[in-house]
Amino acid sequence: MVFCISAAAVAVAWTEPSPTPGHIVSHIPRQSVQSSAIAKIGYSKRRHTLEIEFVNGAVYRYLDVPVTVYRDLMSSESKARFYDSNIRRHYRSLLIRSRQKERPSTKSTQ
Numbered sequence: 001m002v003f004c005i006s007a008a009a010v011a012v013a014w015t016e017p018s019p020t021p022g023h024i025v026s027h028i029p030r031q032s033v034q035s036s037a038i039a040k041i042g043y044s045k046r047r048h049t050l051e052i053e054f055v056n057g058a059v060y061r062y063l064d065v066p067v068t069v070y071r072d073l074m075s076s077e078s079k080a081r082f083y084d085s086n087i088r089r090h091y092r093s094l095l096i097r098s099r100q101k102e103r104p105s106t107k108s109t110q
Contacts, residue, residue, distance in 0.1 A: 026051060026059070026096055037080035043070040050091070052083065057100030062091040
């Protein structure tokens with residue numbers, strides 16, 4: 001019994017910890033798109049995973065998205081509108097990166 005506990009402790013020690021707890025690393029390449037709200041879009045055909053990077057810096061991963069939805073998004077005239085109507089709140093999502101804080105204004109006050 002002691003051997004089983006020791007072996008389990010050794011196995012846990014050999015696993016690599018994630019960079020930060022709860023941190024998700026993305027390996028899905030994203031390409032820039034023309035949109036008022038969306039900066040880049042990526043898709044994994046193998047995993048049926050869609051990643052959207054917004055212009056505010058936030059990145060979300062959407063799970064179990066069919067390739068047809070990805071293709072329709074990429075060919076849509078308004079990607080932001082398509083996202084709102086067909087992706088947002090329709091698929092389970094994970095926050096990959098929070099939106100970036102806005103930079104202070106560089107205007108001088110005179």
